[in-house]
Amino acid sequence: MTDDTISGARIHALLADGTTICIRPAEPGDHERLRGFYGEMSPENLRLRFFAVSPSSAALAAERACAPACPGHRALLAEAKGRVLGLAEYDTGGEKDAAEVAVAVAEGLHHRGVGTLLVEHLVSAARAEGITTFKADALSENLDVLRLFTDLGLRTRRHFEGPDVRCTIALDEDDAYLSAVEERGRTADVASLEPLLRPNTIAVIGAGRRPGSVGRAILHHLHAGGFTRRLFAVNPNAGSILGVPCHPAVAALPRVPDLAVVAVPAAAVPATAEECGKAGVRALVVVTAGLDRAQAQNLMTACRTYGMRLVGPNCLGISNTDPDLRMDATFAADHPLPGTAGVAVQSGGVGIALLDGLSRLGIGVSSFASLGDKYDVSGNDMLQWWESDGRTDLALLHLESFGNPRAFSRTARRVTRRIPVLTVDAGRTEVGRRAAASHTAAAATPTMTRQALFTQAGITATRSVGELLETAVLMHSQPLPVGARVAIVANAGGVGVLAADACVEAGLALPPLPPDLIDDLLDVLPDGATVGNPVDTTAAVSQDQLRDCLDRLLESQDLDAMVVALVPTAVAAATGEDLTRALTSDPAHRTRPVVAVRIEQDLPVKLLPATADRTIPSYADPQAAARALTHAARRAAWLSRPVGAVPPLSGIDTLHAHEIADAYLTQHPDGGWLDPHACTDLLACYGIPQLPWTWAETEDDAVIAAERLRGPDGRIVMKAHWPGLLHKSEQHAVHLDLQGESQVRAAFRDFETRFAGLMTGVVVQPLAARGTELFAGVVQDEVFGPLVLFGLGGTATELLADHAARLAPLTDQDVHDLITAPRCAPLLFGAHGAGPVDLEALEQLLLRVSRMASDLPQLAEADFNPVLAAPGGVTVLDARVRLLPRRPQDPYLRRLH
CATH class of the missing domain: 3.40.630.30 (Gcn5-related N-acetyltransferase (GNAT))
Incomplete structure (x- = not known):
């Protein structure tokens, strides 16, 4: 069900x-x-x-x-x-x-x-x-x-x-239906967040009279920050706190608050939530930490019973800097600067760092949510709020978990078309890699799964909070580059080399400059300048000369971005030149991004004021500048791609596939690996091409099968089988190039001798024609859903680990990415003079594997290795499928978790 x-x-x-x-x-x-x-x-x-x-x-x-x-x-x-x-x-x-x-x-x-x-x-x-x-x-x-x-x-x-x-x-279940459900969900979600993020009345419950309590700090922030609407405190032992009217209970308040901020001991949280719900409160922020299982359950029961949205528990609070509201319900040290960046984090410490960084840089914050233990309101909710609030043009996330990754992915794909969404890929070194049950499970790591989600959704994933801010600065202040071609200009050769190394290592290109552009630059630069890429202007360059140089480079159609590396020199000091003015003067006509590298500056990144509404990012480290430009170029490339769609597939028999899975799990309640017959039947339901084979349990049956299947060259393959056999090559359970009856019999006897008591039969196949051996597989992640993997196959697949991964269901764009991402991709397109493989058949294979994984949540793992790709088609030579008793869950069904 x-x-x-x-x-x-x-x-x-x-x-x-x-x-x-x-x-x-x-x-x-x-x-x-x-x-x-x-x-x-x-x-x-x-x-x-x-x-x-x-x-x-x-x-x-x-x-x-x-x-x-x-x-x-x-x-x-x-x-x-x-x-x-x-x-x-x-x-x-x-x-x-x-x-x-x-x-x-x-x-x-x-x-x-x-x-x-x-x-x-x-x-x-x-x-x-x-x-x-x-x-x-x-x-x-x-x-x-x-x-x-x-x-x-x-x-x-x-x-x-x-x-x-x-x-x-x-x-x-086509995309039109999912989009309609998604739009209805977005409307409802945003409406439910109004009392949380745009309340008319707030009550702080648990604000003490003595300094030092979290509740008192939040009350102080709201009062001192100039919250423009009604504010109350709830404390049975005070008439007022910090000049804010205080009442003994929520029911005694003169007006029912839209939002209650709860800062009471953990044991009192459930009763407080119940009191709020009965009074008609519509949203809670619970900053209290340390709730046990029963307290957490009772808190959620109260929220769901009375229809209250919840942020927390164990959180820093929330903020909305809208001048009409000025709500800072946090206990951070300082008020965030009003601005245009939306921020959602699970870690309070990361939240404080981002609030401080965005305020210092002058970007500021539109709204902020510290999600804490994330019982209810999630990153998905906040993305939809920022999409609709009319103030946010940049979204920053630091999420340690995903409640519904597939719904989050659909939301993010839509939102990232409008505003940049940046995150920190936290937990990359997590020792959470599951024990390898097969090639596919061994290849699928938590990092690969998260990165697949980020890539498909167009989310910019950075490796640290510092890199997150460095990239946010660039996307906030500069246009996106249309490509990855960068020119470097430096007033000292050494810093230019450092910038060049950083750009190339980050994946950017430094193309040679066209001859006519070189001549133009030599005309405006001082004698001794070297005009390559990097351009070395020498220390003698003046502000006007540098500006002319930059303008000519930015007019070139052969370049997409500019890195200007400057160091202070005695020459500039003696002449009173300020070279940064060449960057910041009249930037309005520049349609390509320009970033500065100033290794002497005191902060990792700054924004240099240019005009009233334009700034130039300046980095202390050329690697930071290069990373930020690379992220911007990838976002531009993602935006330029057509929106992917899941193509319709013919010849799919979902009903029979479910019957196969149900029949197997009825006989094997704990799950397991399908036998070759059931595996072949399942693949046939999805039109996945397989090499012909015959099952044999005796030596004579193997000989008969070999005669029936023998191809034009007369060679046969025999594979031993028993339940749970995974690595046939490692077990030496495969015989290749068998010719004639005597070799077939000898191979069968060898298996009988070595695998006595284990082997239940053999699979006999014709020897496949030559082609490129590939790997395709699926792992069903209980949180993220099915992950489709693709890459180089054969016996070296684990050793070389040349794999790419995307979350199902795959769109046509996802399939293109899967095929082109592995290092072996040139082999598929005809490298070294060989003809390309049948790419259309390969795309169909991956789409059908994705459909099978999406249809069958019981499919815990599928391993197709090798998959033989040739100009004339694509064929699965060996397939294994493992099922587990899992109940289907509709990831797009509207529900609160």
Whole structure:
């Protein structure tokens, strides 16, 4: 079955206005509540639902919804604070792949997204049962339900029969549907964050009278920072604190706060959250650390029960520098400078460093969230807020975990098209590499998985907080380069060489300058200047000469960016020249990025003021400048690419694939490796090409198989098999180049002798034609989902580790990246005079492997090695698939975690 709505668990999700509801299966005990739900409906709504005002129809509907769960029928309730808000159900009526669907919404709650949210959850449940079509009857005047089905994002057909309309809805999970769900989720998410990040009233609970407490520090920040709206403190032992009115309890406040900042001991947090929820508070920031499991659970129960969004616990707080609000609900040492960078972190220490750095650099902060233990509000939420707030043009993240990486990836792909999103790739050296169960699992590291996520989403991943700020400075102040071609200008040869080394090592190119440009530069530079790349202006260069030099270089169509490395000299000091003015004067006409390197400056990076709204980044280390330019060039390249799409595939039999997986796991409840027959059947469901083979359990069967499969050259391959055999080559369980009956028999006897008691049979195949041996595989990560790996194959695949990885489902752009990323890629495109392999067939193989992994969460691991690629096609020579008993989870289903 699919997600928690089918298992009986409760799921919380957001309506269009940001309020929280609970979705769960209807139960026999809900019968009276559902009769009351229908009883509250107006006669008109009853008529639209049942085509007549019939109390008996309502009673039968309530009885049907509360019947014990059975295959082919699902009924889901939406409720909040004990009230039924809506009901949606489907029933196959015995059909295999189609179901009748119906939906009803409580009186007065239309147009808030209750019905749409319920139907989305029904769609997810139906797909898991193999249902491909919903059918629904409605009166033609029931515009609400007709609009609901039309606006889902699924392909819908209408057939009018008098006053009735027959709707047929195809449940394909295409990008149009996911985009529609995503947009509805974004609207709801942003609305739910309004009381958190734009509150009209704040209460600080736990602010003490004595200096030194966290609550008092937050209250001081809010008061001293000039919070423009209503502010209260909650403390039973004080009338006012720091001039802020104080009340003994949340219920005693003169106005219900939108946001409560909780800074009480851990043991008091659940009761405080419950008090806030009962009073009508809509958002919490819990800075308290050290909650145990029970306290954490009770905190979340209160938040979900009363529909409160939560930041924390164990966090630094939140901030919104909007001049109309001026909310600094943190206990950082200083107020952040108002600006345009959105910041979300899990580590409070990293948050303080970023706030200080962005303020010092003059970029400033639009809004800040220290997510702490991240029970609720996540990086995904903050990205959607920044996308919509109208103030943020740069997003900085420091996340130690991802709650729903695939949903985060879809959000980030959209947001990064509008603003740069930067992160620190934390935990690169984590000793979390899983023990190698096969080549594929051994190749998949946590670092590779995270990097795949960042690359596909267009996120700029840096290696440290310092590098994050260095890159943010460049993206904030300069246009993106259209390519990676850099010119270096220096007033001293040594620093120019250092800058050149740094650029090349970072992956930038230093092309030779065209002859006509060289002549122009020699005309404006002092005698003795060397005009190559780098350009050595000599220490005698003047401000005007340097400016003319830079302008000519920036006008060249052969260059994409400029690095200007300057050192203070006695010559410049004696003449009163300030060479940095050549950089900062009149930069408005420059359409290419310019960065300075000044190794004597006291800070790693600064912004040099140029005009009222333009600045030039200046770095103390040429490597920092080169890294930042490389990140900017990669972002420009990502933006220039077309938006990828998951191509449709023909010949897919998902239903049979699920049957194969279910049958295996029924016989092997703990999971394991598929036998060759089941593995071949599974690959056939996805049209993955395989070399012909025959199973043999006796010597005579092997001879017969060899005769039947023998190719034109007469050579045969024999592979031993037993459950759990992974590394055939290491076990010497493969015989190649077998010719004639005697060699086939000898090979079988050798296996029988060496693997007595283990071997259950052999696989006999014709010897494959020549080609390039590749590797393709899948690892199902429990957090990130399926990861598809590709690279050089054969026996050296682990030794050379020439692999690339992308998260499924793969788009056409992802497949292109997979094929071109490994070091072996030139072999595929015809290096050394050889013809290119069948690239279209290779793309199809990877897309089909991705589809198989996306369809089957039970597929823990798949290993195709070698995959033989040749000009005439692509064939899997050896395949292994491991299944585990895992329940499907819809990563795009709207729900709060």
